[in-house]
Amino acid sequence: MFLGQLRLKEILKICTFILLSACEVPYKNNARLLVKGEVRDQDGAPIADANISVKVRVGESIFLSDATSTLSTMRTLEDGTFSTIMLFPVDENFAVEVDATPSFIRYQYRTDTRNSHISQNLIDLGLVTLKQNAQLNYNITRVSSNVETFYFRFFFENNACVEFFDDGILNDDLSSCYEYIDWDGTLTDESPDFSSSFVTTLGSEVNFQYSINGLPTVTQTFTINSLEDEFSFTY
Amino acid sequence: MNLALHIKTAIWLLGLFVLTEFCTAQNDPQVINDSISKTNSDKALILSLGYYHPFTTESSNIGKATTGRFGAEVGLQVFVYRRFFVGAFGGYYFLRVNNTDLVGNYRRSRAFNMALDLGYEFQLVEKIDVGVSIAPLGITSYRNFIRSGRVRQQRDLGTTALGRIYLNYQFNTNFSLAFTYAYRWDNVSIETAPEIQDQFENINYHNFGICFRFTIFKD
Numbered sequence: 001m002f003l004g005q006l007r008l009k010e011i012l013k014i015c016t017f018i019l020l021s022a023c024e025v026p027y028k029n030n031a032r033l034l035v036k037g038e039v040r041d042q043d044g045a046p047i048a049d050a051n052i053s054v055k056v057r058v059g060e061s062i063f064l065s066d067a068t069s070t071l072s073t074m075r076t077l078e079d080g081t082f083s084t085i086m087l088f089p090v091d092e093n094f095a096v097e098v099d100a101t102p103s104f105i106r107y108q109y110r111t112d113t114r115n116s117h118i119s120q121n122l123i124d125l126g127l128v129t130l131k132q133n134a135q136l137n138y139n140i141t142r143v144s145s146n147v148e149t150f151y152f153r154f155f156f157e158n159n160a161c162v163e164f165f166d167d168g169i170l171n172d173d174l175s176s177c178y179e180y181i182d183w184d185g186t187l188t189d190e191s192p193d194f195s196s197s198f199v200t201t202l203g204s205e206v207n208f209q210y211s212i213n214g215l216p217t218v219t220q221t222f223t224i225n226s227l228e229d230e231f232s233f234t235y
Numbered sequence: 236m237n238l239a240l241h242i243k244t245a246i247w248l249l250g251l252f253v254l255t256e257f258c259t260a261q262n263d264p265q266v267i268n269d270s271i272s273k274t275n276s277d278k279a280l281i282l283s284l285g286y287y288h289p290f291t292t293e294s295s296n297i298g299k300a301t302t303g304r305f306g307a308e309v310g311l312q313v314f315v316y317r318r319f320f321v322g323a324f325g326g327y328y329f330l331r332v333n334n335t336d337l338v339g340n341y342r343r344s345r346a347f348n349m350a351l352d353l354g355y356e357f358q359l360v361e362k363i364d365v366g367v368s369i370a371p372l373g374i375t376s377y378r379n380f381i382r383s384g385r386v387r388q389q390r391d392l393g394t395t396a397l398g399r400i401y402l403n404y405q406f407n408t409n410f411s412l413a414f415t416y417a418y419r420w421d422n423v424s425i426e427t428a429p430e431i432q433d434q435f436e437n438i439n440y441h442n443f444g445i446c447f448r449f450t451i452f453k454d
Contacts, residue, residue: 027389029391030425030426032425032431033428034427072340085337087341087381122427122429
């Protein structure tokens with residue numbers, strides 16, 4: 001019985017070791033990686049104190065939990081520049097994250113350090129331009145009594161940018177920067193009024209589409225002009 | 236913690252010194268004769284055990300970012316002709332990383348080095364010898380320990396060269412104590428971005444140490 005328990009423990013240990021080994025992010029021997037870049041806003045002004053994180057295993061999970069591991073963190077200097085020297089991780093899901101939230105969007109540089117060629121052991125993000133975040137508060141109010149259903153949809157710029165690079169060249173198919181996303185809903189007699197908010201980017205256009213009682217959709221377009229903009233609509 | 240370790244080592248050395256002096260004092264006439272005859276002998280085999288304190292120089296990022304903690308070496312010297320000797324030594328040196336921004340995301344290193352050396356030893360005064368040696372070709376391996384994550388180690392491999400000078404005090408024919416200084420060049424040639432490459436070529440040290448030498452064979 002004891003021997004059986006011992007064997008079971010040993011087997012479990014070996015299985016765990018094999019599982020963890022399969023998930024390991026090794027480091028190259030005799031190598032150091034230099035990660036650097038410069039962060040500015042849309043007007044070209046440097047962004048200081050932005051958080052820079054170098055991560056591996058981004059988007060992976062292990063035992064149903066996030067497997068992301070942060071290898072290095074730093075902040076941008078007054079002139080918006082940053083650089084870090086680190087051991088060279090060999091990983092398919094390597095990322096450098098630039099986070100200047102809540103004022104600015106979050107940017108991610110992704111590459112595969114296992115299969116891609118990292119020229120001269122250098123990952124240079126170059127100039128990273130971050131758009132400013134802006135919040136749109138909207139109110140939709142019913143004033144007409146002969147409307148049974150009101151369908152609406154906001155179509156707006158997402159406040160995130162993820163760029164994938166293969167051998168240092170941007171992969172457009174995998175990248176998604178400031179993509180338009182939508183937010184929709186249907187109002188009925190039970191809940192005729194609605195107010196909420198979402199975050200998009202300053203200076204971007206928002207499409208507001210609506211349809212009353214199943215009639216053809218009408219579209220309104222407006223620009224986000226302030227960091228906290230308002231939109232009111234009555235039907 | 237380092238201070239405590241140094242104090243313990245010093246007490247241990249002092250105890251050994253007193254004990255040896257006591258034994259030597261009881262056989263004084265014989266020892267003097269043995270000592271003289273040993274230094275003049277053609278062939279001898281000496282085993283040495285050394286404790287070192289490495290001081291990294293600021294010639295590289297690794298030197299700037301680390302503090303040497305201690306090192307231990309084992310060596311073998313064969314006096315092949317008169318006072319010329321060939322030897323081999325190997326040991327471990329321990330470094331603590333103070334600034335990970337300069338070297339990468341690891342906290343400490345353990346460097347193993349092994350080399351062959353050539354040297355010459357001569358008698359300065361009675362019971363006291365001076366030795367010099369060079370070890371032009373050796374190998375070194377730095378094992379860098381990472382605090383977090385599943386992979387805890389990474390290695391930097393390279394070559395090592397060393398120049399050493401020591402002052403040796405003979406207690407008797409079989410035992411002596413040497414105070415040594417060595418300058419060590421470790422060429423690790425770590426590949427990195429061109430703009431920082433020159434900071435990752437070499438790791439240089441000043442090594443100060445105490446070495447116990449045991450004569451295990453004498454012709």
